[in-house]
Amino acid sequence: MRSNEEVVRLVNVSKRYYLSSSVYVDALINVNLTIRGREIAIIMGPSGSGKTTLMNIMGTLDKPSSGQVIIDGIDVTNIDEKYLSKFRLERLGFVFQQYNLVSQLTALENVMLPMLLTGRYTKDEAREKARLLLDLVGVGEFANNKPNQLSGGQQQRVAIARALANDPSFVIMDEPTGSIDLASSYMILDLIKLLNKAVGVTFVIATHNMEVAAIGHRIIYLRGGRIMSESDLARIKEEFSRLRVDQVAVIKSYLRILDLEERRLRRLGQDLSEIERKRNLVNSFIGPI
Ligand SMILES: Nc1ncnc2c1ncn2[C@@H]1O[C@H](COP(=O)(O)OP(=O)(O)O)[C@@H](O)[C@H]1O
Ligand SMILES: [Mg+2]
Numbered sequence: 001m002r003s004n005e006e007v008v009r010l011v012n013v014s015k016r017y018y019l020s021s022s023v024y025v026d027a028l029i030n031v032n033l034t035i036r037g038r039e040i041a042i043i044m045g046p047s048g049s050g051k052t053t054l055m056n057i058m059g060t061l062d063k064p065s066s067g068q069v070i071i072d073g074i075d076v077t078n079i080d081e082k083y084l085s086k087f088r089l090e091r092l093g094f095v096f097q098q099y100n101l102v103s104q105l106t107a108l109e110n111v112m113l114p115m116l117l118t119g120r121y122t123k124d125e126a127r128e129k130a131r132l133l134l135d136l137v138g139v140g141e142f143a144n145n146k147p148n149q150l151s152g153g154q155q156q157r158v159a160i161a162r163a164l165a166n167d168p169s170f171v172i173m174d175e176p177t178g179s180i181d182l183a184s185s186y187m188i189l190d191l192i193k194l195l196n197k198a199v200g201v202t203f204v205i206a207t208h209n210m211e212v213a214a215i216g217h218r219i220i221y222l223r224g225g226r227i228m229s230e231s232d233l234a235r236i237k238e239e240f241s242r243l244r245v246d247q248v249a250v251i252k253s254y255l256r257i258l259d260l261e262e263r264r265l266r267r268l269g270q271d272l273s274e275i276e277r278k279r280n281l282v283n284s285f286i287g288p289i
Contacts, residue, residue: 005037006073007170007202008058013067015053015225027053028064029225035170035204040196042213043206045222051206052174054222058204059092059172060084072169089117093163093171097178099155101147107134107158108143114165133161136199137191153184160191170202177212189215251282258282 015028027050035041035058043051056062057069060076068077072091076084094100101110111130115121121129134140137157139150147155156176163171176192177185193215195201205212213219221228228236262275 006034007037007071008035008204009033009068009070010054010058010064011068011070013054013057013064013069015050015057015062016065027225028057031067031225031227033220033227035202037169037202038196038200039218040192040203040205040216042216042219043204043222044208044213044219046208049222050225051208051222053225055172055174055204055206059094060088089114090166091169093166093168095156095159095163095171095173095176097175099147099152099159099179101155101158101162103147106144106146107139107150107161110147110158111161111165114162118166120166130161130165133164134158136164137161138187151184152180153187156180156184156188157191160188160195164195164199164201168201170204173203173205175207175209176205177207177209185211251286254282255279 010031010033013028013031013033014026017025017027019025031054033054043054045051053062057064058071060069060071060079063069064077068075070076071087074087076087079087101107102113105113108127108130111133112123112126115126115129116123131140131143134143137160139154139157139161142150142154142158145154147158150158156179160171173192177188180188189212192203192205196203205216207213221233223232258275258279262272265272265275
């Protein structure tokens with residue numbers, strides 16, 4: 001993969017799901033997006049914003065209602081499923097939230113599978129490469145485990161090894177850390193960064209998690225099926241900036257509480273040093289504001 005080369009381009013892609021003949025959901029509206037080789041592109045947005053729909057369309061798992069999908073310079077919009085499944089197998093890697101490993105197969109066999117399906121690898125070659133890929137993602141010692149004998153984080157690493165099996169043009173990840181614990185998530189994120197930098201793997205990652213988004217070179221924000229423009233983003237940041245606590249009001253109220261407590265303690269003839277200490281603390285904070 002040469003860097004900066006266009007790997008996916010979506011042109012005016014819209015997706016409408018019909019729930020009945022008259023009721024529909026516009027999951028994507030006029031999306032224009034280009035992903036380039038060697039980048040980590042993050043698709044960020046709240047639940048229901050269209051991330052999975054976008055990933056499925058980019059991965060040729062679903063077709064747009066209108067618009068074009070171009071992968072590696074090939075317009076795949078109207079290609080029929082028979083050819084598409086081969087195209088997907090040879091050019092795309094997928095990592096889903098729920099790992100989606102084949103439960104009857106070992107980790108090694110799961111990684112061998114996409115290579116064997118292409119007919120381009122002998123069984124020995126596929127086995128050897130699968131072992132190396134499991135080593136690459138750090139789960140080589142679990143090669144003979146079935147998915148239910150692996151933790152979520154380990155299964156996700158096997159899924160990453162499987163996604164890399166046929167040297168895909170890019171890897172699509174839909175909420176890759178959505179089902180795993182925090183420590184494993186950090187490990188997965190670190191692995192993605194390394195695979196991108198050292199191996200040159202291109203990633204498109206859908207997430208609503210800020211920490212996942214932080215590993216991206218670029219963040220594309222989706223809201224209600226639309227990619228947000230720079231001006232929309234600026235407006236939202238401005239709205240968020242107004243959601244700050246009014247520090248002065250909080251401190252004024254607190255000082256009034258301290259006054260009340262002081263009057264109460266005086267009435268009871270009790271020690272006031274604690275009140276004094278609290279007032280000094282607030283005063284030292286008031287300095288900066
Ligand atoms: N197969 C489907 N049939 C009907 N509506 C769907 C289907 N898939 C997704 N949607 C709707 O499309 C919108 C976007 O969903 P999705 O792409 O799954 O968002 P996200 O992944 O960001 O949570 C939602 O309103 C969802 O209910
Ligand atoms: Mg989703």
